[in-house]
Amino acid sequence: MIEIKNLTKKYGAFTALDGISLIVKKGDIFGFLGHNGAGKTTTTNMLTTLLEPTGGSATIAGFDIVSQSMDVRRNIGYVPENVQLYDTLTAYENLEFFAQLSGISHPRDAIGETLEFLQATSFAHKKIGELSKGMRQRIGLAQAIIHKPAVLFLDEPSAGLDPTGIIQLREIIIRLNKEEGTTIFMNSHLLVEVAKTCTAIGVLNHGKLVYTDTLANTLKRFKNEDSLEKIYFSINGDADNKPRN
Amino acid sequence: MVMPIINQGIRLANKDLKLLMKENTFIIILLIFLLMSLASMYISWSSQHMVLQVYGEASKQLMEVGKPLPPYPFASTPPLSIMKNMIIYIVLIGALLAITLGHFIAVNDRRAGVIRILFSKSFSKEDFFIGKILASTEMLFAALLSSMIIYAVSMALISGMPPSLFLGIIAFYAVSFVYLAGFAYIGIFFGLNADNSSKAILLPLILWIIITFALPEFGSALYPTSSLNPVLPDTSVLDSPILKAFHSIAYPLSISEQYKEATATVLGLQTTGTNMPPYPQGSRMLILFAWFFGTLGLSYHAVRNFDAAQGDDYE
Amino acid sequence: MPPREMIMNRIAIIAKKEFKEITRSQILIYMLALLAILTVSSLTVSFFVFNGQVNEYQQSLDMLRQLGKEPTAPPPQLYPLNLLRGVVDHIEIVGAIIGLLLGYISISKERNTDALKLLLTRPVTKKEVAYGKILGNSLFILVLMSIVGITAALSIYFIGGIALSSAELLKVLLFIIFSTMYIALFFMISFFLSLHQRTISHALILSFIVWLIVVLVIPQIGDTMDPDNQVQGGLFKSMNIDKPLEKQIMGKFSGYESMREFIEQLSVTKNYERIIFALFGIKSTYNGVPLLAILGDNIGNILLLILYVLLGFTADYVLLLRNKNYLGG
Secondary structure, X not given: OEEEXXXXXXXXXXXXXXXXXXXXXXXXXXEEEEOOOOOHXXXXXXXXXXXXXXEEEEEEOOEEOOOOHHHHHHOEEEEOOOOOOOOOOEHHHHHHHHHHHOOOOOOHHHHHHHHHHOOOHHHOOOEHHHOOHHHHHHHHHHHHHOOOOOEEEEEOOOOOOOHHHHHHHHHHHXXXXXXXXOEEEEEOOOHHHHHHHOOEEEEEEOOEEEEEEEHHHHHHHOOOOOOHHHHHHHHHXXXXXXOOO | OOOOHHHHHHHHHHHHHHHHOOOHHHHHHHHHHHHHHHHHHHHHHHHHHHHHHHHHHHHHHHHHOOOOOOOOOOOOOOHHHHHHHHHHHHHHHHHHHHHHHXXXXXXXXXXXXXXXXXXXXXXXXXXHHHHHHHHHHHHXXXXXXXXXXXXXXXXXXXXXXXXXXXXXXXXXHHHHHHHHHHHHHHHHHHHHHOOOHHHHHHHHHHHHXXXXXXXXXXXXOOOHHHHHOOOOOOOOOOOOHHHHHHHHHHHHHOHHHXXXXXXXXXXXXXXXXXXXXXXXXXXXXXXXXXXXXXXXXHHHHHHHOOOOOOOOOOO | OOHHHHHHHHHHHHHHHHHHHHHHOHHHHHHHHHHHHHHHHHHHHHHHHHHHHHHHHHHHHHHHHHOOOOOOOOOOXXXXXXXXHHHHHHHHHHHHHHHHHHHHHHHHHHHHHOHHHHHHOOOOOHHHHHHHHHHHHHHHHHHHHHHHHHHHXXXXXXXXXXXXXXXXXXXXXHHHHHHHHHHHHHHHHHHHHHHHOOOHHHHHHHHHXXXXXXXXXXXXXXHHHOHHHOOOOXXXXXXXXXXXXXXXXXXXXXXXXXXXXXXXXXXXXXXXXXXXXXXXXXXXXXXXOOHHHHHHHOHHHHHHHHHHHHHHHHHHHHHHHHOHHHHOO
16 A cells, blocks of 8 residues: 655755655554654655655555655545644534545535544534644544545654543544554554554664564564563664663 | 646635634724725815815905915816825735735644645645635735725715716726735745744735835935825935936835826826936836736745645744 | 842843843844844935035026026025934834834743743742833833934934034934834833734734834824825915915814824824924924924923823733733733
8 A cells, every 4th residue: 555665855965764665555554663853754744745755756555656646645644743723713614624625525424424433523613723632633633534545644643632532542543444444654652552553563763764564473573572662672772762671 | 536726726715715704813904904995085085175175265365465366276186186095005004904914824724734734635736826826816806896895985975976987996996906916925925935923924014114115215215204195295316326326226116106106197196206217107017017926926936835844833 | 138139130130131032033133234224325315315405506506607696595504413304214114113023022932932931930020020021122222222323423424424513412312212212112012912912923913003003094194184285285385375374274274283183193103203303303493493492392292202101111011910821820
């Protein structure tokens, strides 16, 4: 579903992403791990066509991210970190606008269905500015899945959510993957969440992809480590970030 | 489903206009603008009325002492001279309205932090440009049309304007549209380019001040506040070769002066009497069109170079 | 240290911090540069215009002499402070904007970063913060206006070759004081709006609306209502009516004239302009009039300017003490 070949992004002399290659299979929930500044958001920005690579290539659902960017956009949904939306419009008005932009000319049914799926019908007619962070996150998710994309990109989806919000979001992601067959690509810091949600992982370190495999294989390979956290540190080999125990 | 490009632009424009009508600050400026359209008519009318009363009184007193009657003050005044105040209000309030209009339309997606979401949809930069230009142009058109209706109706009611003058009013508002659209597009340009809201609103305002108050001073030694006088002052640049050189560079760039002269011509009023070689009448409209298309081009440039990945970093 | 001195010390610390922050603001530096360029260039343009007048007079004089006649018109007289007309206009317009920006920056920086909450966890009261901020910014404006005044005096000397007399220098000093008060008032207006508004960029736009109305629209309405401004070259001139008769006629319309006067008094810009135009003799009837007489003649305008500044100060002070959004209660 996602094929990345030698993808590179340079800003002058600085290399933000250094020739990564990766395949995410259809139906996977892929967790993209790495410390701050490792290049996760840069990768997501390029895969969502917001940023052009300086080298290499990538396809999503068979479409090239540079030469067929509009086809890519029709096939993806994206929820950025700290999604805010137009706060003087209601949740419904926001969704109507984004649904229309996604090519749904009569979005009423699609909005109703999506809000129900996300259990967000009760606050559909409230202004975004009046919603809690968790509610807003759900509307952010709704705009991304309303057109039933093949791939959904989530950038730090649980950032700023309370424990209940995190659990609800996890359930939604898993249901979306199981019921709709959506392939999910998520950047995350929360290793616990990745362990509970993802089927495959990739680890990025200073712009280089240092590891990728299914979660099952990973757990098998590192059977001596008792948590994904410890596995992450042994993959990353980053002494500065290791816990001291 | 493939959407024709214009549809996406219209959708964005509709959303932009909906958001704009919820911006209290913008609504305040719009109301002030419309209110001043009404007030301007009344102020001009009452001042002219006053002049006639003064003339009557002066005639009476002069007759008493056996002096000849003075000439009628409005003998050579064209009928649309009552609109000369509106020229100044377009330059002042109209420009502020146009700049804030362009500003709000440009920054609403950035403020909402949805730029990355927008450009992850089947939505191109061309759609974005069309949407922003459409929204600002539509709103400016609506504001000027409302002002024109208010003006024409009140003029007909107060001073009994004959319908034949209506064409002059339409021409005046058409020239005003070309002038103000440039400021709206400048508002869009800075709204997309600046990295914070203060710069985004201040830079176009500073540009307006330079165009309206500083350049005319270099161009024709016109004092900044003199540009507000409804009777355009006689400025004399005299024979200084340096001032002549200043004039030839600064005057065409004084867009607000070009606008004032163009509309004064449209309304059949006297224009500034400089002793510089007169610019051909058509050149003023050419300069205003160059301003319109130049600023349109600038806003297109801003959209083309807009970094969608960083677009949400704003405050 | 006695408590009073400690308070003064804390106010001074806050004022100093304000001063430092202003000099780090890029946008404000641009505005200051703009004002500096406008001051010098406006003076230069004025000199060119005056030299042009002198040349023109000289030419007509030569022509008359060639014809064997003696000139009757007096030569153009230079009152050097008249040349500052453009500078006064720029202070009215750009200076007022600098005031607005100062008020906006003073609040927005701390609102965006919540730094004021940190400040208030130190042993400092809201009152001290209010005094410190207003003092720091007013001092900055005073320094700025002093630079403008000195630049103007030096420009007159270096570009025009005229040294100002001590009486004229005293007028420049008064100009600095009145200009500081005028700009400080705009600082207080945007300071108030920035504290008051929930969205800080809206405060900036609202400040500009106030600026537009006070600085440009009201004086423009006043000018338009002046019958003399309705006819090119002046109504009374066009009717060949002399000053005494003009006064006599206008006396019959005192209701209209006081209405016009009232509208103009609503704009502090007009008060400021009248004071300075009188001081600098830009209003020609004040040329050669002793300073005290000029001030006495304009006492109403001076008192109104002071009143506006005091009102602005009180409004800011009260709002800063009461405002909960900004200070977190």
